[in-house]
Amino acid sequence: MKRSRHYTLAIAGVITALTLSACGGSTGGTPNADQDIAEQSSAPDTDKCGLGNGTKATGDPITVGSIATMSKGLDFSSAPLAAKAYFECVNANGGINGRPIEFVLEDDGLDPQKVGALAERFAGDQSVVAMVASASFIGCAIVNPIWVESNLYEIAGVGVQRPCFYSSNIAPVNAGPRLSAIAATQYLVEDKGIKTFGQMALGIPELGDWVLPGVNEYLATVGGSSVINELTAPPLSNAAPLMNLINSEKPGAFGSWLPAPDATVVLKAAEQQNLGDEVAFTCQTTCYDTTFPSQVGPYWNGKFSANSEFTLLDATTPDNQQWRAIIQKYGSAEQPRDSFSQAGFIAAMIFVKALLSLEPDKINRDTVSEAIVNVKDFSTDMLCKPWYYGKSDRHNANNSIRQVVIDDEGKWAIAKDCFAVADPALAEVLKAEQS
Numbered sequence: 001m002k003r004s005r006h007y008t009l010a011i012a013g014v015i016t017a018l019t020l021s022a023c024g025g026s027t028g029g030t031p032n033a034d035q036d037i038a039e040q041s042s043a044p045d046t047d048k049c050g051l052g053n054g055t056k057a058t059g060d061p062i063t064v065g066s067i068a069t070m071s072k073g074l075d076f077s078s079a080p081l082a083a084k085a086y087f088e089c090v091n092a093n094g095g096i097n098g099r100p101i102e103f104v105l106e107d108d109g110l111d112p113q114k115v116g117a118l119a120e121r122f123a124g125d126q127s128v129v130a131m132v133a134s135a136s137f138i139g140c141a142i143v144n145p146i147w148v149e150s151n152l153y154e155i156a157g158v159g160v161q162r163p164c165f166y167s168s169n170i171a172p173v174n175a176g177p178r179l180s181a182i183a184a185t186q187y188l189v190e191d192k193g194i195k196t197f198g199q200m201a202l203g204i205p206e207l208g209d210w211v212l213p214g215v216n217e218y219l220a221t222v223g224g225s226s227v228i229n230e231l232t233a234p235p236l237s238n239a240a241p242l243m244n245l246i247n248s249e250k251p252g253a254f255g256s257w258l259p260a261p262d263a264t265v266v267l268k269a270a271e272q273q274n275l276g277d278e279v280a281f282t283c284q285t286t287c288y289d290t291t292f293p294s295q296v297g298p299y300w301n302g303k304f305s306a307n308s309e310f311t312l313l314d315a316t317t318p319d320n321q322q323w324r325a326i327i328q329k330y331g332s333a334e335q336p337r338d339s340f341s342q343a344g345f346i347a348a349m350i351f352v353k354a355l356l357s358l359e360p361d362k363i364n365r366d367t368v369s370e371a372i373v374n375v376k377d378f379s380t381d382m383l384c385k386p387w388y389y390g391k392s393d394r395h396n397a398n399n400s401i402r403q404v405v406i407d408d409e410g411k412w413a414i415a416k417d418c419f420a421v422a423d424p425a426l427a428e429v430l431k432a433e434q435s
């Protein structure tokens with residue numbers, strides 16, 4: 001466990017130095033992020049989850065764990081809360097062949113020591129068969145060695161840092177910040193012909209220092225370049241120095257790989273200098289929530305794009321409608337309906353399908369772990385391509401995503417539908433997919 005302790009100490013030092021701001025979109029939700037979208041309670045098959053038989057499951061419970069960052073200014077709770085709502089729907093409709101799912105959610109408090117303690121507790125409890133819809137900002141490098149030692153597997157709702165995508169026993173449902181940033185850049189290169197970029201990301205180990213090089217590696221393959229590469233500690237309160245850099249270097253585009261509140265600071269400062277007409281500003285999925293256009297104002301109508309790792313939040317496709325309807329019925333009015341929530345819902349769907357392939361009296365950690373690893377070709381209209389797990393130290397199945405733009409009416413619209421992210425580091429993933 002030396003690797004785990006070493007990483008814990010490193011992250012602890014970073015957190016002590018930083019005060020993290022709350023994030024939007026798929027690296028942190030804004031409460032009631034989509035109040036302007038009417039609930040689609042008439043979605044088809046609202047209760048057709050699991051067995052869909054309308055009978056409450058009363059057998060021996062199947063325990064599932066989840067660890068998420070839900071305090072200290074960073075709230076990733078919408079992922080596990082969406083999973084919880086789906087599991088409650090499953091339990092109300094026959095459960096797993098009569099057995100209900102008991103979902104145990106814990107807040108890591110943005111504390112590496114607590115992450116380790118929670119992981120040891122879950123791993124040591126043999127009644128816990130898997131981890132589902134986890135969304136820890138700091139946890140992946142800490143928990144994976146513990147999961148390996150205890151043969152516990154995790155279908156993460158949201159992966160943030162690099163280790164979430166480079167771990168044997170963790171597979172996130174989301175595409176992740178690196179792919180999200182590269183996809184946003186790729187859209188501007190391929191569809192707008194822009195070749196010079198600037199970018200800013202969070203100066204947190206295995207995050208900003210993973211995202212910025214990823215964009216640069218992609219740009220090198222298309223003859224582009226990044227003339228501004230800045231790391232910052234959140235919360236960002238003053239973007240004036242950044243505007244000076246942009247005015248000096250004059251990139252064709254600028255990527256704010258930041259939480260939504262920090263990206264808003266960047267855009268407000270850019271608007272003051274009327275840079276939106278000269279520079280194409282873009283963002284990761286962090287900025288894709290329904291309140292963001294109103295937060296930044298009409299100046300950015302038709303000028304700003306962001307990435308979307310899942311289908312549009314207001315898509316009328318069956319699974320996306322079911323996501324909203326199930327949260328409306330089994331969740332709460334307060335929990336966000338954002339990209340994080342979509343991720344947690346998908347993770348829960350994947351897990352339930354895996355469980356239903358097992359005989360109910362033979363469900364234990366070993367059989368569930370095997371079923372999770374063998375997940376492949378899981379299709380949903382919320383993802384651009386089928387999702388899979390597989391036995392590998394590299395997981396990034398969600399690697400074909402979308403780009404959205406704030407249109408002339410101040411609403412999000414599709415700018416580029418499902419396209420494969422051209423991250424050079426995906427080569428081994430794509431090779432494994434082909435095999």
